[in-house]
Amino acid sequence: DAGVTQSPTHLIKTRGQQVTLRCSPISGHKSVSWYQQVLGQGPQFIFQYYEKEERGRGNFPDRFSARQFPNYSSELNVNALLLGDSALYLCASSQGGLAGTDTQYFGPGTRLTVL
Amino acid sequence: KNEVEQSPQNLTAQEGEFITINCSYSVGISALHWLQQHPGGGIVSLFMLSSGKKKHGRLIATINIQEKHSSLHITASHPRDSAVYICAVPSYTGNQFYFGTGTSLTVIP
Numbered sequence: 001d002a003g004v005t006q007s008p009t010h011l012i013k014t015r016g017q018q019v020t021l022r023c024s025p026i027s028g029h030k031s032v033s034w035y036q037q038v039l040g041q042g043p044q045f046i047f048q049y050y051e052k053e054e055r056g057r058g059n060f061p062d063r064f065s066a067r068q069f070p071n072y073s074s075e076l077n078v079n080a081l082l083l084g085d086s087a088l089y090l091c092a093s094s095q096g097g098l099a100g101t102d103t104q105y106f107g108p109g110t111r112l113t114v115l
Numbered sequence: 116k117n118e119v120e121q122s123p124q125n126l127t128a129q130e131g132e133f134i135t136i137n138c139s140y141s142v143g144i145s146a147l148h149w150l151q152q153h154p155g156g157g158i159v160s161l162f163m164l165s166s167g168k169k170k171h172g173r174l175i176a177t178i179n180i181q182e183k184h185s186s187l188h189i190t191a192s193h194p195r196d197s198a199v200y201i202c203a204v205p206s207y208t209g210n211q212f213y214f215g216t217g218t219s220l221t222v223i224p
Contacts, residue, residue: 033212037156042119042201042214056210088156101145101205106158 002026004093004107012113013081021076021110025093031055032074033104034066035090043090049074050096078112086114118142121202121215128222134189136218138202141183149176149187150201152217158201161187192222 005024013019025032031050035043048056049068068074072093078085088109094102120139128134138147149161162169162176164185169176173192178185189196202215 035212035214042216043158043203044214045212048210048212056212058211090156090158092158101163103160103163104148104150105160106150109156111156 004091004105006089006091006107006110008110009108010111010113012115014115015081015083017081017114018077018079019081019112021078021089021091021112022073023076023091023093023107024073025091026105029093029095029105030072031094031096031102032068032072033092033094034074034076035092036060037088037090037109038084039087046076081114083114086112088112117215118213119202119204119215121200121218123218124216125219126221128192128220130193130222130224132192132222134192134196134220134222136187136200136202136220138185138187138215139183140185140202140204140213142204142213143207144204145207146205147178147185148203148205149185150203152199152201154198161200189220192220194222194224197221 007022033048034046037043045058047066052068063079066076090109091107092104096102122137146165152158173190175188199217199219201217205212
């Protein structure tokens with residue numbers, strides 16, 4: 001079975017631009033969570049979606065938004081990019097509805113660089 | 116104050132040594148996760164536990180809910196164990212997820 005996949009692998013944008021990151025969960029998983037990991041730090045929780053509904057949100061500005069599609073894949077959008085948005089963006093899928101009570105399976109991440 | 120504190124931040128060990136990484140948290144939780152992150156970014160879930168102790172191969176994770184503390188032990192460490200180990204806890208409602216900053220482990224042959 002394929003694991004969690006993310007695209008693109010790497011991305012370079014300039015300040016003020018918008019970016020869309022994509023995630024496909026493991027087959028049968030209905031929950032997708034997004035995390036931001038700045039170099040040298042631990043991940044930070046951005047969003048969790050379950051059955052196409054937002055179930056959790058971290059401490060991120062409204063420039064960050066996400067959605068989940070009927071096939072359970074997900075997109076993370078970031079508008080008006082700032083230099084500080086440069087990070088590894090990780091997606092994780094799980095079977096259940098709460099981000100913390102199921103084993104999370106992580107994708108390889110998308111490395112975003114904002115110039 | 117961070118919701119999750121890990122220690123030590125960095126750890127260097129000789130191959131074969133017994134290793135302990137500690138995690139303390141301040142929020143009410145339903146479970147605690149130990150994650151492993153190798154260079155390049157890939158994260159693997161090692162354990163999810165809500166009480167007691169779990170063992171998988173040379174890895175052992177324990178948790179004390181009353182003291183809000185968990186430990187990850189590696190017995191007979193090996194250079195391939197070199198990675199960053201991250202402790203993560205969901206909030207009790209499950210709609211937030213807090214991560215420690217990680218412990219960078221290097222095992223020298």
